[in-house]
């Protein structure tokens with residue numbers, strides 16, 4: 001039946017259907033070696049220990065807002081792995097390797113959705129490029145962070161991920177809460193864009209318990225997933241329409257909400273997004289304010305998120321015009337030199353807190 005057929009009732013607004021590679025095929029083409037699997041598991045364990053306070057380091061989720069050029073992202077990962085090793089006594093550094101971008105209205109939706117940056121939507125190639133880069137980053141010894149947006153994407157890449165995010169725009173979605181309840185890694189859940197922390201706390205409660213939902217299995221076959229619940233979900237304060245929420249009073253209020261809900265009192269603070277007003281020059285200011293709280297002994301701050309790339313700022317994609325190497329095409333990021341300085345500041349703050357809490361200062 002053609003799309004012009006007057007009796008056609010289905011797919012009236014679908015232009016084209018393209019077969020999708022199966023998760024099993026992609027894993028076969030780009031396998032996670034046993035050594036890499038060990039690293040991913042060790043990364044997840046390390047994150048969970050920081051969240052639980054068994055490890056007194058500070059988790060730092062740092063990297064580009066989005067990956068659009070895997071070569072530049074790998075270049076960044078090589079540099080970050082050196083700094084991460086240098087500050088490893090005080091910081092657990094996890095690299096943001098984000099391939100899925102939730103948009104407020106419309107815009108580029110990330111490398112998986114549109115790897116050629118031209119709206120052609122070559123998802124098969126996007127998944128391939130994403131998985132290849134993830135394996136390379138894991139191979140460098142860096143734990144990886146991803147936001148999960150599309151509910152079937154995790155089957156293709158989640159085996160490489162040590163820290164997952166549910167973003168501000170999807171934190172109220174049942175689909176994403178169910179997904180988080182079955183993900184194998186700790187998952188940070190952001191406050192809503194309007195600033196609501198209570199909705200994120202609801203998300204943590206929802207994701208902590210078992211769910212049944214529909215998805216696909218590794219062969220790509222529709223499957224009913226029965227989850228166990230994810231006890232490693234935690235709150236990420238990212239600010240919002242009502243302003244930033246990284247100040248001591250905001251942190252105290254968030255910890256109180258968590259305690260009232262019977263959840264562990266721990267937060268990660270995002271120095272970007274609503275906390276920086278998307279101004280990358282503000283991120284170091286936010287990070288410094290958070291570092292001061294950490295250095296003062298605030299236990300509940302378990303981590304910090306930073307948006308950072310090789311070149312500072314952001315750029316628009318202009319058809320046929322070259323892109324600046326290592327500069328974000330989504331949110332503005334701190335440049336590399338600035339990032340190193342911020343990481344060093346956070347490392348000193350974490351060391352100071354460890355000394356304060358052990359009574360050896």
Ligand SMILES: O=C[C@H](O)[C@H](O)COP(=O)(O)O
Pocket residue numbers: 065101102103104105106107273330331
């Ligand atoms: O982190 C990236 C962006 O903040 C997020 O994808 C929303 O961007 P937008 O408001 O420009 O669509």
Ligand SMILES: C=C(OP(=O)(O)O)C(=O)O
Pocket residue numbers: 065098101102147166167168169190238273
């Ligand atoms: C989209 C992101 O953040 P938020 O959900 O806080 O806007 C992000 O961290 O890339």
